[in-house]
Amino acid sequence: MDHALSLELDPTTIAADPRVHDLSEVKQSGMAWVKSHVQEVNSWVERDGFALLRGLNIVSTNQFSTILETLFGERLSQYIYRSSPRTALNNNIYTTTEYHADQVILQHNENAYSNVWPMRMGFFCVIPATTGGCTPLADSREVYRHIPAELRDKFERLGVQYVRNYGDIDLPWQEVFQTESKTEVEHYCQQNEIEFTWLDDKRLQTKQWRPAVMRHPKSGEKVWFNQAHLFHCSSLDNQLSAHMRDSIGSEFLPRNAFFGDGSEISDQDIAMINQVYRDLTFAYPWQKNDILLLDNMLFTHGREAYTGTRKVLVGMAKIASA
Structure with a gap:
């Protein structure tokens, strides 16, 4: 757990990080803002490999799925040929892997063991953990x-x-x-x-x-x-x-x-x-309503061990194959 906590970027670093987009001053609902900024948000992900949207007003799982479908430009994908336990919610939104809180989930690109995988992923923090529970990232390049x-x-x-x-x-x-x-x-x-x-x-x-x-x-x-x-x-x-x-x-x-x-x-x-993964991994502490958008080939993700209640959801789209 000590190692997992050391991965977290400090608040000063996060505030200066161009990949973290503080939208707390947005007066519209999160859904309305996203609809009017689709091209801009997608350009952030294409430029940097991921984008953390922080401070948007999001009130439901259904709204999260609509936000992802708006950004991805298509319906979310069903998750078949799984490698970990998770619960399916509405509109192909899933809980993240349901392993015990004291276990660390190693870095991985989703479905990299398969010949089909999502190019885009979106995570939504409903409830941040009391301690730990970050979704660490690493640049696959x-x-x-x-x-x-x-x-x-x-x-x-x-x-x-x-x-x-x-x-x-x-x-x-x-x-x-x-x-x-x-x-x-x-x-x-x-x-x-x-x-x-x-x-x-x-x-x-x-x-x-x-x-x-x-x-x-x-x-x-x-x-x-x-x-x-x-x-x-x-x-x-x-x-x-x-x-x-x-x-x-x-x-x-x-x-x-x-x-x-x-x-x-x-x-x-x-x-x-x-x-190598440990040396290259970094993490942002989750805040309620954070949305993390990810290019699944450019960045891996994982999960720190945690205490308390943690609820993070995920949706996937843009299926690629080889």
């Missing part, structure tokens, strides 16, 4: 540049193979794919280049190869865009003992990540990647 060259080149050459076993410890396949139908699961996998194996009537295993590095479609810059560090078995240490890891076997853990050729990624490699 800088992460790419700071990964040691030998390791970065190996990932870039081989890509990542994600292996998931749904059920007892991880999410059930019914929640991940948002269906009770095995046929629908199989169709989704076939359409999205996911290998699948039914281990028995209830257990499903999937494998998917994805690149570790992508180019941003507008800027052409290389970004570190994968979730190898989140899926890797070393990230399960707070859930599974070493004995359980060994007895289950690396292929049958709830989730695991390998190099694209199937070879193992060492714990040391993952530790190095996580250190």
Whole structure:
């Protein structure tokens, strides 16, 4: 927790940050202001990779979804092929990942383990935590540049193979794919280049190869865009003992990540990647009614541990694929 708090930018730094837009003097409702400033707000995100809108008057979840649809210029996307538990609200607004308050959620680009992902994300702080609970950010371009060259080149050459076993410890396949139908699961996998194996009537295993590095479609810059560090078995240490890891076997853990050729990624490699993220991560303390707009390829996000009640919502759009 001490480390998480150290990520927070101080008030003086925040006040001088051009990516934080203080709109507390706006007399209109948040919805009315956004409707008259769509181009301007989108230009902020395109220029900086994210924009924090602070001080707008927003009164409901429905208003938040309307604000996002107005800015994104389309309906929000349904969240299928999930990797974490969350609750769906109205109009494809979701709670952020519902892990215990004492757990840290590592930095990640949403759905970077998939061949489809949102280019735009919007977060809305309904209730800030008593302490902690920030949504830290890191620049994916800088992460790419700071990964040691030998390791970065190996990932870039081989890509990542994600292996998931749904059920007892991880999410059930019914929640991940948002269906009770095995046929629908199989169709989704076939359409999205996911290998699948039914281990028995209830257990499903999937494998998917994805690149570790992508180019941003507008800027052409290389970004570190994968979730190898989140899926890797070393990230399960707070859930599974070493004995359980060994007895289950690396292929049958709830989730695991390998190099694209199937070879193992060492714990040391993952530790190095996580250190790069720690070195580059920064955070703004949430305030009630804050909206954080994010280019999901340019910036990662995560969650600090926290105390008290915390409620942050998210919506996604502009689906990209490769």
